[in-house]
Structure formats: structure tokens, C-alpha cells
Amino acid sequence: MKKILILSTALSSLAFAAHADITVMSWGGAYGEAQTEAFVKPFVAATGKPTVMVDSDNPATPIKAMVEAGNVTVDVASVQYADAVRLCDEGILEPIDAAALPAGSDGTPAADDFLKGAVTECGVSTDIWANVFAYDSTKFPEGPTKVADFFDLEKFPGKRGLRKGAKAVLELALMADGVAPADVYATLSTPEGVDRAFAKLDTIKKDVVWWEAGAQAPQLLADGEVAMTTAYNGRIFAAAQNEGKPFKIVWDGQIYENEMFVVPKGAPNMADAMEFVKFATSTEGLRASAQQISYGPARKSAMKEELIFKDGKTVMGPNLPTSPENMTNALETSSEFWVDHDSELNERFQAWLSQ
Numbered sequence: 001m002k003k004i005l006i007l008s009t010a011l012s013s014l015a016f017a018a019h020a021d022i023t024v025m026s027w028g029g030a031y032g033e034a035q036t037e038a039f040v041k042p043f044v045a046a047t048g049k050p051t052v053m054v055d056s057d058n059p060a061t062p063i064k065a066m067v068e069a070g071n072v073t074v075d076v077a078s079v080q081y082a083d084a085v086r087l088c089d090e091g092i093l094e095p096i097d098a099a100a101l102p103a104g105s106d107g108t109p110a111a112d113d114f115l116k117g118a119v120t121e122c123g124v125s126t127d128i129w130a131n132v133f134a135y136d137s138t139k140f141p142e143g144p145t146k147v148a149d150f151f152d153l154e155k156f157p158g159k160r161g162l163r164k165g166a167k168a169v170l171e172l173a174l175m176a177d178g179v180a181p182a183d184v185y186a187t188l189s190t191p192e193g194v195d196r197a198f199a200k201l202d203t204i205k206k207d208v209v210w211w212e213a214g215a216q217a218p219q220l221l222a223d224g225e226v227a228m229t230t231a232y233n234g235r236i237f238a239a240a241q242n243e244g245k246p247f248k249i250v251w252d253g254q255i256y257e258n259e260m261f262v263v264p265k266g267a268p269n270m271a272d273a274m275e276f277v278k279f280a281t282s283t284e285g286l287r288a289s290a291q292q293i294s295y296g297p298a299r300k301s302a303m304k305e306e307l308i309f310k311d312g313k314t315v316m317g318p319n320l321p322t323s324p325e326n327m328t329n330a331l332e333t334s335s336e337f338w339v340d341h342d343s344e345l346n347e348r349f350q351a352w353l354s355q
Contacts, residue, residue, distance in 0.1 A: 021050045022272050025063065026078040028055030029215040030238035034292035035078065035126070037310075039280040042288065046279065049272055057213045060087060063264045067092045072266040075273035078126060081117075082167075082338040084260040088122035089339070094263040094270070095121055096277065104301030105283035113283070118298040123260030124281045127295035130256040130321035130330075131168040134236040135228040136221055137246045147253025147329070148176045150228060151204055158227025161220045164210040166349040167338055168255045171331055172230065173200035175253045181331040188337070194345070198352055221247060237294035237319055241309065251326040257333035258298060296322030 024040060026032045036053050044051050054074070056062055060083035066072045079087070087093050101124065104113035111119075118125035133150050143149060144156055150172070162169055174184050174193070177200045187193035209226050211217050217231035218239040233254070239245040261280060263273045279285060286297035290307045294316060297303055307316040317323050321330070 020268060021052045022075050022269050022276060023052055023054060023073060024076045024078070024276065025054050025056055025059045025074045027057070027059065027214055029213075030235055030242070030293055031214065031232070031295075034234070034289060034295075035280075038288035038292050039126075039276070039285055042285070043276055043279050047275070051276065063087070063262075064090075064092050067265045070266070072264050072268065074264055075267040075269045076276050077262050077264060079123070079260055079262055081120075081123075081258045081260055081333065082335040082342070084120055084123035084262050085335050086339045086342075087262065088120065092265055093122035094265055094267065094274075096124060096263065096274070098124075100274075100278065102278055102282045104299055106301050106304070108301055113299045113301050115298050115300065118258050120260070123262045124277055125258040125298035126261050126281060127259050127286070127289055127293075128256055128298055128320075128322050129259055129295040130233045130251075130254040131163075131172070131230055132233045132236070132249050132251060132254045132321075133172075133228055133230045134218075134221065134247050134249045136224075137248045139227060144228065144250055145252065147172065147250070148178075149250070150230075150253075151176045151200065153204060153207060156227060159207050159209050159225060160204050161211055161217055161226040161229025161231070162208050163217075163230055164212050164353075166345040167342070168230070168333070169201070169349075170194070170197040170345065171255050171333075172253060173197040175329075175331065176200060181253075181329060184331055185334045185337045189341075194348065198348070201352070218245070218247065221245070233319075233321060234293040234295050241311070241314065251321075252329045254321060254326065254330045255333055256321045256330055257335070259295070290316055290320070294319040294321075296320040 026035050032055055040051050040053050059077040060079045063074055063077045098119050101110035103109050149156055171184050174197050179187050214232050214235050217229045218235050220226045221229050236247050236249050240247045261277045267273045283299055283301040286299050286302040290297045291310055309316055
């Protein structure tokens, strides 16, 4: 009788898990809102399966902790490319069958429709976003226009906002110091290159206001706490478009990468999680996302027609990291570099901060 009771309880738990809401973890703010409108609501409408969005400052951290603790409550997570590769290598993520991804709307097989690198063993790109820097155009009507201007406190006085971490900050510093994008990671792979990046950061260190969550960067700019700040490009676009903020993006020296949907090991709704990923990363899903926020779609078929913002009049092309005019002096983040060097460079970064 006891064994039957235990089995019954286990089956009840499984039944509950199978019918619990599908949970998607993302970054919140304008990005989370865009994903809710482009992916979550249409998925619920198409399938009838309850799906909820939850926020995190960096979803890679909690899903790793959940898997290691054996208590996974998230089905799908939106993580940075390097984290998708690293967590896959660590056995934290479920493999995703690339062959099962839907073909493009024009019939192109997914393998040929996705941009190079947009599908990995455990992740599928949701969009291509960028670290950029932005300023209040009422304070600097004539610019800045170049990545070096971010470090020019004489010509453009005022505090600077920077994300509190090594990634995208060290690259920015090297490009501002004259290193070509093609040479950034080779330079940063040497002790001399790392020293050079930190030496450049030294020139503005006393004037930096550090931010950690994506929503903080445009808020610092809006509050006048900084004259310019690095930010995720979609956050600046949303502040300008939705709130009428006089913010301008400087695309010179942008650092772009794929954002990835992944499925944690032990996700409570595994089959539904995989269906959600396929649905969201279809041509229609990625087009819908690019019409909600200014991140480029990772499928060629999603870019074959003009993308118009949800206001019905704003053409998204000039606002996307992937637009040719915005790629003149752009750097693609090297996931391989950050998988190999993240720990050591962040240790150096933290030591530098405390000096």
C-alpha cells in the first residue's frame, strides 16, 4: 500500500509539472516586454499552453544554480552567446536538434537560413544585439561621433556610464585607443594588450558611474548622472522611441553578438520548451521581435522584407546593429575568447576597481 501511495504521489507531481506554466526567463525591461509581445503571447494564442515570462539581471546565473541544485523551475532562458557555449560545455543545458528547427518562410532550410554562428549545440539565436554608447543630444548637439570620443573628457566633459564587468569594456577601451576591431582579441590575448586596455580605462576611471542591470544605463542618462553611457542598443532605442528621450546612439565601435534561447537540463516542461524555442526562432517570430525592439533578426528570411516598428511608421533598418551603415567599425564578440578568459579578466577587473 505504501509503495502504491508513493507511486501515486510521484505521478501526481509529474502531472502537475506537465501542466504547470511554461516559464521563460529573460532580462526584463524593454527587452523582456519585446519578447513577451513577439514570442510569449503569440505562442499562447497558437498553442493554448500557459506561458509566463520572469526577469533576471543575467539569466545564466540562476539557471546554472538551479541545475546544480537539482531544482529547475525555468523551461527556457535567454542568455548571452558565450554563456550558452560555456553552460553547454558544463552540461547545464539540453542539446537542441538543429535539424528540427523550422525552415524559413521562403522554404530555406534552417541550417541555411540562420546567419553563421546563430545556432549552436545548445542554443538558437533570438536576435543580434549590441553594446553601444549613447548620449543626450541636448547636451552635445554636434556629437560625439567616434568611439574615441567616449574617453575624451576635455572635448565632451561629464561622467561616463559603464557596465560593471570586463566584457565589452576592455574591447571598447582598446578600440578607443586605436586598435582595429579585427585585432582586438589578438591584442587582448596578450599581457601587454590587457595592460593597454586598463591603462585606457585609467584615463576616465574617476569619472565613471558603474551600472549592472540593463535598465540602469538609460536611466543614468535620463537623470543627468552621466553625459554618455554604454548601453544595450535596444534600451536606448526604447527610451527614445517610447518615452521621447533625446538620446542618440554612436554606432562606431559597437560590439555585437547573438542572444540565445537555451533549455536548462531538467526543465519541468521539456517538450513544450523545445516547441517554444522552435516557435520563437521561426521567421515569423524573429520578424515580430525586430518590430518590437531594435535588435537584428538572425534569419535571412526575416530580413527579406522591410521591418517596421510597432508604431507603424518607423523603419527599423537604420536602428539595427546589423544594418550595413552601422557595421563600418563594428566588433563581433568572440564567445571563444570569453569562454577561455572570462574568469581571469574579471578577477583583474575587480582588482583594478578596488585600486
